[in-house]
Amino acid sequence: MPVEKSHINIEQNTEYLKRYAFLERACMRTLSGWLPGVPEWEAKNEFGLHIWESGDSADLLYSRLRELRCYQPERGISPRLKKLVQELDYAQNSAEVIATVYLVIKKGLLEAYRNHPEVTWSDFDRPTVKITEKVLPAVERQVAWAEKFFAGIEKDYPGWEAWRDYLAGLLTADGGVTGTATPVAEPVAPAPRPLLLPWKECQRVKSWPIFDPSVDFEPDRKQNPEAHRLWRFKHYVNEMTAAETLGSILWMTPEMTWEYQYNVSRHLWDEIRHSQLGQIRVQQLGLKVENIPQVVQIYNVMMTLPAVDQYALLTTVIEPNGMPEKSANREHWEEIEDDISAAAVSYDWSDENFHIRWGKKWTPVLLQTYGYKETPEEIAARTEAWLMEHTPVRMQAKMVVDAHEKNTGRFDN
Ligand SMILES: [Fe+2]
Numbered sequence: 001m002p003v004e005k006s007h008i009n010i011e012q013n014t015e016y017l018k019r020y021a022f023l024e025r026a027c028m029r030t031l032s033g034w035l036p037g038v039p040e041w042e043a044k045n046e047f048g049l050h051i052w053e054s055g056d057s058a059d060l061l062y063s064r065l066r067e068l069r070c071y072q073p074e075r076g077i078s079p080r081l082k083k084l085v086q087e088l089d090y091a092q093n094s095a096e097v098i099a100t101v102y103l104v105i106k107k108g109l110l111e112a113y114r115n116h117p118e119v120t121w122s123d124f125d126r127p128t129v130k131i132t133e134k135v136l137p138a139v140e141r142q143v144a145w146a147e148k149f150f151a152g153i154e155k156d157y158p159g160w161e162a163w164r165d166y167l168a169g170l171l172t173a174d175g176g177v178t179g180t181a182t183p184v185a186e187p188v189a190p191a192p193r194p195l196l197l198p199w200k201e202c203q204r205v206k207s208w209p210i211f212d213p214s215v216d217f218e219p220d221r222k223q224n225p226e227a228h229r230l231w232r233f234k235h236y237v238n239e240m241t242a243a244e245t246l247g248s249i250l251w252m253t254p255e256m257t258w259e260y261q262y263n264v265s266r267h268l269w270d271e272i273r274h275s276q277l278g279q280i281r282v283q284q285l286g287l288k289v290e291n292i293p294q295v296v297q298i299y300n301v302m303m304t305l306p307a308v309d310q311y312a313l314l315t316t317v318i319e320p321n322g323m324p325e326k327s328a329n330r331e332h333w334e335e336i337e338d339d340i341s342a343a344a345v346s347y348d349w350s351d352e353n354f355h356i357r358w359g360k361k362w363t364p365v366l367l368q369t370y371g372y373k374e375t376p377e378e379i380a381a382r383t384e385a386w387l388m389e390h391t392p393v394r395m396q397a398k399m400v401v402d403a404h405e406k407n408t409g410r411f412d413n
C-alpha cells in the first residue's frame, strides 16, 4: 500500500493559524489607518466592512488557537513578517494600499484558507476546518471586490507596481502566508518614503462639495417634515467621518488589548453602516451621494486632539448626547408613517447603545494605559467644552445644550 502524503502536525498547524491571525489583524490595522486617506467613496465603504471582517476572522482564529493551547498568538512570529506588516502602512495612495493589502496579503490568505483542509489532518482537526470554511467567503468577496475596483483606479496612481513587488517579495522571502514555502532572498527596499498615517485631514474626491456650516439649518420636524428628513439623512451620510475618526483612533492605540480593537473595528463598521443608511435614503429621495456636502471639518478638527480625547469625546459625549434626538425622530417618522426612515433610525439607535457601552468600558482603560490623571467624568466635561467651541456642526452643539437642559445624567448607570 503506498504511503499517503503526510500532513502538518498539530504544532505546525498552530504556527499556520498564528500567521493567518497576525496577517488578518495587520490588514485590519492598515485599512483602519488608511480609511481617512483614500479619497474614493466606494473604497471607504468597502474598507469599513473589511476592517470588521478581518477583525472577526482574527477573533475566530484566536479562539481556535486558545483551544490548541496557544494563548500568546503573536509570540514567535518571524521578524520578517513583523517587518512586512509595519511596511504595509507606508503605502502612498489608494492603489498601493489595495495592491498590497488585498492583492498580496488577502489573496495569499485566500489560497491558504482554501488549502488548509487538505494540509491539516482534517479528520482530527475538524474545528480548524470549520473556522477556515467560515472565514473563506469574506476574503473571497474582498479579493473579488479589490480586483475589480483596482482595475478602475490603477491608471490614476502610476508606479504602484514597485511597492507591490517589494511587499510581495517580503512575504515570499518569509515563506509565504504559511511560512513554509522555499524561502528566497529578501528584496531590496525602495527609497525611503514618508509615513502618511495618521491622516490629519480626511480625503475626498476633489470634485465633491464640502459642507458649509453657515448654511446648515435644521428644518422644523413638524412644520416641514420633508425638508427635515432630507436634512437629517444628509447628516447621516456624513457619519463616514465618525468611521474615519475611529479608523485613526484604532491605528493610534495599538497598545490596547485585542478585545478593545475588536470592539472598535465593529464600532467603525457601524458608523459606515449609518453613513450607508443615509446614502440609501437620500438616493431614494432623489439625490446623488456625490452632491451631498461632506463634513470633513469634524474629522480634521478632532485630529488636533490625541486619540484618547477623541475616543472619550465620541463615546462619552457625542454619542450619548445624540440619543434623545434619535428617539424623537423614530416617533415622528412612525407618526407620519414613514416606515423606511423609522426602520433606519431604529437600527442606528440600537447600534448606539453598544457604542456608549463600549465608551464606558474602554475610556477608563485608555485613560490608564496612556497615563491620564483625569477621571472619565473629567475628560467628558473637558472634551464637551472643547466640542462646543470647535464643532462645525450646529446639530452637535445643540445636542450638548439639550443634554444639559434635560440633565440626562450620562454617568448614572
Ligand atoms: Fe452613528
Ligand SMILES: [Fe+2]
Pocket: 270, 271, 319, 351, 352, 355
Ligand atoms: Fe455611534
